[in-house]
Amino acid sequence: MKTQHIIEAVEAVQAAILANESQIESLDRAIGDGDHFINVRRGCEVLMGLRGEIAPLPPGEAFGKIGMKLLSTIGGASGPLISSFFIAMGKSLAGIAEPDRVQFAAAFAAGVEAIKSRGKADLGEKTMLDVLIPVSRLLQRLAEQGAPLPALCGQLAAEAHRNMLATRDMTATKGRASFLGERAIGHIDPGSKTCEVAIAAVCDTLKEPA
Amino acid sequence: MKTQHIIEAVEAVQAAILANESQIESLDRAIGDGDHFINVRRGCEVLMGLRGEIAPLPPGEAFGKIGMKLLSTIGGASGPLISSFFIAMGKSLAGIAEPDRVQFAAAFAAGVEAIKSRGKADLGEKTMLDVLIPVSRLLQRLAEQGAPLPALCGQLAAEAHRNMLATRDMTATKGRASFLGERAIGHIDPGSKTCEVAIAAVCDTLKEPA
Amino acid sequence: MKKFVNEVDSMLREALSGLIEAHPQLLRVEFEPTFVARREGGANKVALISGGGSGHEPLHAGFVGRGMLDAACPGQVFTSPTPDQMLAAAAAVDTGRGVLFIVKNYAGDGMNFQMAAEMLETGNATVLVNDDVAVENSTHTTGRRGVAGTLVVEKMVGALAEQGATLAECKALGDRVNAATASMGVAFTSCTVPAAGRPTFDIGPDEIEIGVGIHGEPGRRRAAHMPADEIVRTLLDAILGDLKPQAGRQLLLHVNGFGGTPLMELYLLHHAAGRRLKAEGLAPVRSLVGNYTTSLEMAGASLTVTLLDDELLALWDAPVHTAALRW
Amino acid sequence: MKKFVNEVDSMLREALSGLIEAHPQLLRVEFEPTFVARREGGANKVALISGGGSGHEPLHAGFVGRGMLDAACPGQVFTSPTPDQMLAAAAAVDTGRGVLFIVKNYAGDGMNFQMAAEMLETGNATVLVNDDVAVENSTHTTGRRGVAGTLVVEKMVGALAEQGATLAECKALGDRVNAATASMGVAFTSCTVPAAGRPTFDIGPDEIEIGVGIHGEPGRRRAAHMPADEIVRTLLDAILGDLKPQAGRQLLLHVNGFGGTPLMELYLLHHAAGRRLKAEGLAPVRSLVGNYTTSLEMAGASLTVTLLDDELLALWDAPVHTAALRW
């Protein structure tokens, strides 16, 4: 992958997030405090402004810069988590001019690990990790198997979708929805929805013949 | 008249005020601050409790006691006005064991004068005086003419009704509705409505063959 | 109607009990008739007594204490108190130097306080506060209302009285502060009088009431919702049009919330108003921002400007120790 | 959505500007990154820094000043601030005696402050406030929230820091006050996050949310509206069940309005809660009543109880001079 792919992904994610405004927003109003969409949109906007600055950088440095910028932009619970993800990806890709798919998958896994340790959370706690962990595992498996890009993208998007929906039936033990106890059941976790939207958007940019 | 008539009038007025709650209340919400009904009801309640105490007194003293009690009970704009009315009536009837109709009419007029001077208001300012002044004038005329009681009562009630309705088209220059300027037009003055209800109720008790 | 209430009829009494229990060193309350007074009286000074309908808290009971009022007479919600309350308060706090009544200009407050003044046997005077420029002034009408500027009068006269000024001096200062003070407000929602149980007026989701008072009464006109800067311009145009301050004049700027507007928005209004005043070449050198003269839970706010001079500035800055205002 | 606002995006900046302009002697503000600090720093003391999402005003910026915080880091409305804000604030107010972060226990606040703490090169410690007994505590979950009890921690630790205590002493006291403090709240209405433009939750005219936080998030359960005394019983049962105070114990009772409830009702709640506490043989010897930890314009209130001893009592009584708390 090249940094140009990151820029295209940023643009795709921003568009997809905006297109899903009302759903993301209403999910965080239902079991959170109503700011998740705004937080994520603020993050997307600042990344759009960062495109020129990261364009000349190798992917690892680009991810690092994205992470640091998001860290001082998003705030809330999602801010440090998403930032940690990109900072860890950046570290994982340090010195690699053009990472291959296996390296990318390893970096993605490092990013997810960073979220786990920053958020002290794991699978089944009704957070964005319920989408990210299975997607990361599948990504590593498919990358190692050398699956063709369109298939890989399709499967990842489907995995994200399925796991996003699965958060609906959970009670939360981490994040703001944990305050609600049983009342959180029946609502999809907003952070999971955001991750699903972002993953699907990135997959879409990749599926198309480059 | 005897003090027993005052007690019957108090009972009749209280019942009539309660029966007109929603209209009185909504008038003061429309062009006032929404408390007029409660103020008047509080006054009625305290007078009901006063019945035993005033029963043995001559009418003048009974009115005086009613006025003083209302003065420390009602509050608002209507409190001092209604109290002044009764205190002045009491003074006017001082020493008269069983006032006749002409004496009563003179006392009523003295009460209305007391309201005028306390409130620095007169006809046409969209206040209770727009009912009380014409009713007082008519009462004096009919009493002096020796009109039969049923006719007198019927005419007074009609006069009160007509003049109460006429406040609808006025702008207010006194009281809380004066803050509204033109916006007060189209709404009946709550104090006028209260006076009309009270006058009609008293007339009803008198019209019946005693 | 959702309120913290047990019985509507006992609400005022329970709230006043809570006030006194929260400030036991500062305040005492009497019932039948009802008034709130300083716990420690005794200083040989003119006694300042205010009062009015309840529902405007912390006004007035929250301003009883050193450097401000000696007593406050709370009526029922939005209903002027009765003369017996003022007489009892006066008997409790008069030290022989006389009583100054500070009264917001409403038909009801004016008459009830005036009857008390007539019955009172000791020396007394009354300052009528009528700072609301939303209402036109006229000697043929009830005239302008007293709103949030009342706090400024109470604070400054309170400071002067504390210094040992005479009744005549306090009365003169009160009139002077009142003349130097102008206010105007805007509301987004109505309030609900507890005994009525429903909002005093209906208002659409994009409408605002301009020129409202502090009793949930409708304002002078209804308008479409507009940006904060525009609201501030509307209010300040009326206020400055009334006060006509010279360039460079020092001012007190008081942003008063009506009860249901977050502090964040009040500070935003303060910023907008300050910017506008400075642009006019004026000097807002003192500020007070918060919910001081409220209208139950009404959303909205008023701006108050007082023209300052050295004396008024010093009186504003003088120490005050009350439940709601302290420095 | 009717609010005093020009552009939603500039709201926080305009409000902070207004705050600083209203308290020019007391406060200063920096933007990019955003923090509010005491105008006069300099004292050789442990620096106390708090912060959190905006919309809870006066918390925290209103508590910056002598005897309380050294700086506050406001995030966007209901959104934790970012680590660069804490780092900039620390650089501005650290006098070499170390930095104590006072953080309300939320996933977002915890992580952002923790990242700042990790990046900070000078000595620092963190007190996590988690006083909300509506949420069950557990090490496997995010645990209890920090709500209105945060003020009590900030006040008492602020007083100790002002006396020259060490970082370790301040940290220990903060944990001790937090452990001695419990809160619970109830809401009648939702609030509207400005950027969202509509109420966070819908609620019927006769329903209340019991066990709410301060972000317009729904509470633990919805119930039919009930008399104030019954609400107080519900809240105090949970609070006392958590604190388990011995008979005769001295307490601080803090009645906190969420923003949209009139002061009159808060005092009524104070009366009801005080009566109940005394009936349990407890001694509410200190009180604080008002809108201190708000949730924008949400109607509702919380009760907070802190168990006192001589040290905590003295720290509570120690002088404080901030925009919102002063004695």
Ligand SMILES: Nc1ncnc2c1ncn2[C@@H]1O[C@H](COP(=O)(O)OP(=O)(O)O)[C@@H](O)[C@H]1O
């Ligand atoms: N400890 C955690 N670990 C992983 N994800 C978390 C954690 N806490 C919260 N989240 C995620 O963050 C999302 C909420 O983000 P956001 O609304 O921006 O922040 P906040 O909850 O502070 O308002 C949740 O939907 C959840 O997916």
Ligand SMILES: Nc1ncnc2c1ncn2[C@@H]1O[C@H](COP(=O)(O)OP(=O)(O)O)[C@@H](O)[C@H]1O
């Ligand atoms: N100056 C006045 N003279 C005569 N009547 C008045 C005057 N001011 C007010 N009123 C009467 O008082 C009524 C309002 O009474 P009420 O609602 O009890 O008091 P408030 O206006 O103080 O809330 C008005 O409808 C009007 O009839």
Ligand SMILES: [Mg+2]
């Ligand atoms: Mg959120």
Ligand SMILES: [Mg+2]
């Ligand atoms: Mg009225």
Ligand SMILES: [Mg+2]
């Ligand atoms: Mg009234």
Ligand SMILES: [Mg+2]
């Ligand atoms: Mg948030």
